[in-house]
Amino acid sequence: MTTESALTPEQILGAAEDVLRRFGPSKATVVDIARALGVSHGSVYRHFPSKAALREAVTQRWLDQAHDSLQAVAEEGGPAGERLHRFLGTLFAAKRRKALDDPELFATYLVLVAEHSDTVAGHLEVLTGQVARIVADGVAQGEFADLPVPATARAVFQAMAHFHDPAHAAEWADEGRSTEDFEALWRLISEGLRRP
Amino acid sequence: MTTESALTPEQILGAAEDVLRRFGPSKATVVDIARALGVSHGSVYRHFPSKAALREAVTQRWLDQAHDSLQAVAEEGGPAGERLHRFLGTLFAAKRRKALDDPELFATYLVLVAEHSDTVAGHLEVLTGQVARIVADGVAQGEFADLPVPATARAVFQAMAHFHDPAHAAEWADEGRSTEDFEALWRLISEGLRRP
Numbered sequence: 001m002t003t004e005s006a007l008t009p010e011q012i013l014g015a016a017e018d019v020l021r022r023f024g025p026s027k028a029t030v031v032d033i034a035r036a037l038g039v040s041h042g043s044v045y046r047h048f049p050s051k052a053a054l055r056e057a058v059t060q061r062w063l064d065q066a067h068d069s070l071q072a073v074a075e076e077g078g079p080a081g082e083r084l085h086r087f088l089g090t091l092f093a094a095k096r097r098k099a100l101d102d103p104e105l106f107a108t109y110l111v112l113v114a115e116h117s118d119t120v121a122g123h124l125e126v127l128t129g130q131v132a133r134i135v136a137d138g139v140a141q142g143e144f145a146d147l148p149v150p151a152t153a154r155a156v157f158q159a160m161a162h163f164h165d166p167a168h169a170a171e172w173a174d175e176g177r178s179t180e181d182f183e184a185l186w187r188l189i190s191e192g193l194r195r196p
Numbered sequence: 197m198t199t200e201s202a203l204t205p206e207q208i209l210g211a212a213e214d215v216l217r218r219f220g221p222s223k224a225t226v227v228d229i230a231r232a233l234g235v236s237h238g239s240v241y242r243h244f245p246s247k248a249a250l251r252e253a254v255t256q257r258w259l260d261q262a263h264d265s266l267q268a269v270a271e272e273g274g275p276a277g278e279r280l281h282r283f284l285g286t287l288f289a290a291k292r293r294k295a296l297d298d299p300e301l302f303a304t305y306l307v308l309v310a311e312h313s314d315t316v317a318g319h320l321e322v323l324t325g326q327v328a329r330i331v332a333d334g335v336a337q338g339e340f341a342d343l344p345v346p347a348t349a350r351a352v353f354q355a356m357a358h359f360h361d362p363a364h365a366a367e368w369a370d371e372g373r374s375t376e377d378f379e380a381l382w383r384l385i386s387e388g389l390r391r392p
Contacts, residue, residue, distance in 0.1 A: 145387070151376075151380045152380065152384065154380065155377070155380040155381040155383070155384045156384065158358040158377060159355040159356075159358075159381055159384065159385070160355075161357050161358045161364070162354040162355075162357045165363070165364075167361070167363030167364065168357070168361075168363065180347075181350065181351070181354060184347045184348065184350065184351040185351040185355055187351070187388075188348065188351045188352065188355060188385060188388040188389070189355070189384060189385075189388060190388075191341070191387065191388040191389075191392075192383075192384040192386075192387040192388030193384070193387075196387075196392065
């Protein structure tokens, strides 16, 4: 039971995630979410003007979960190659955890993600921008070759799709194998970035 | 109308593809395929012992469509880098054509492919083996660095997933953009392969 006046968007999003997990994305309603919180559905609508807006906010929150730790890595100092390796490894670990620790919720989110292609595009733009920041540092410091930054960041991000795109989640189950594959691919990419 | 005695597996597979395109994978039956050929369903079963075997053969045929031209590229002589670029470009073009020229049939095949993971695994093994052959030539000729061949072939193939895995088909619609992306990623990979 939540006091209506103290209801925060974060509480609503948390309850929405529970309801989505329980009922699935096609059946979950705003009334279910309000009931789980012990408030009227009007209280939910006060924060999110429509069911679509609420679903989008839930999707955004899910996509952004590893965002803070990734931003921190992107902003670290030190050699760009090591930082990029850490960034891509952190990203892979976060996606892998989501896919394997709670497969039902992951499947639910894949449905939501397919509905909100703009939200996903924004999320990918943030990630590619973080990669670009590290690539730019590497080029500026002379650690990387003199590469065009945005195109190279995009290429690095696409090259690693196997290790962050949910479409490949089924291939992440074998941790030993996928870690080996990640490192082999990283070696290829990092050689490709280095100043000759 | 086909004479039963002259009925070839290839004719059955062609008819099965038409029926799958028309009825979709959940509704297409062996009786529909036999009817399209003007033969009894017994004649179809003489070549394919079960509906599952027939669906698997159709899937295999679809996966192998670009196989001969890819094998020819893998076996060409000349510089390994150029050959690998041509191989990956031919693969991307073939997958792209399948996805964009006949989207309904493509969607149908994605359903079949999901049912036949062993068939897909075999297909991917053949492709990775062809990449390995080119990488081995590049290493032997001293054009590429002294890299472990199977792991590197696997890494190259995974790096290019964006440009051959059907999971990424939605991202191939913009030909100019995806060609640019392909070339940017290829430059990174080819730099990574080269002898320093």
